[in-house]
Amino acid sequence: MSTVDDQFTDFVVAHERQLLRTAYLLAGDHGHAEDLVQTALAKAHRHWARVQQADSPLAYVRRVLVTSHVSWRRRLMTSEQVIETLPERPGDDPQLAHAIGDELREALRTLSPRVRAVLVLRFYEDLTEAETARVLGCSASTVNTHATRGLATLRAQLRPATPTPADLTHRRPS
The missing domain is CATH 1.10.10.10 (Winged helix-like DNA-binding domain superfamily/Winged helix DNA-binding domain)
Structure with a gap:
């Protein structure tokens, strides 16, 4: 009989590449895609008993992945954004x-x-x-x-x- 951790590890080994591919298509960045997969898997691990009972555990984790990405994009839209070049605005020159x-x-x-x-x-x-x-x-x-x-x-x-x-x-x- 396998433990819950073993079942989760088997799931990760079987589906990690597929989840990473989906995350990359969502994020467009390898680093962020890896972060998304890690976040989704961490959330799935916390609730693994419920995830296992779902009709498709992969679909469940994929949904967590997508909602994590959407949530990240929302936070990004309402927070400071990095830009490549600064606008040319002269600052106050006290002299x-x-x-x-x-x-x-x-x-x-x-x-x-x-x-x-x-x-x-x-x-x-x-x-x-x-x-x-x-x-x-x-x-x-x-x-x-x-x-x-x-x-x-x-x-x-x-x-x-x-x-x-x-x-x-x-x-x-x-």
Whole structure:
């Protein structure tokens, strides 16, 4: 009379290659296929008495194999995924940000105190034209004029040395 472990071992020896072939077709990867077979056989071993009573123990274990694969795919779809190449996204460069900030502060210093005050209040403090006019004791149209002229001056001073595609499209033909 053979023991339960012997019966299970006989089953594994008889069907391991077939299960591995099925697992490979499911997973498309030898390593994962071996893991799937091992998982299915471990689950079958725990419940071997019930598996043996099934009409077809091989079909039972094959079903465990397939459900293990589907479960693995579900977990994969909801977890972190490895990609071959990273997307080209520049990261924050603190040195570049600091250099740009220095360049902007230097350009602001070239403006008249009144124009500088308008730009700081409007775009740094995020005040409206009316609020800026109230703080400076002038009209909203004066604030608008100073803001327009100040921004134009800053754009001219901070324009890159090489023309950008936007610069080229806004030029008039000579």
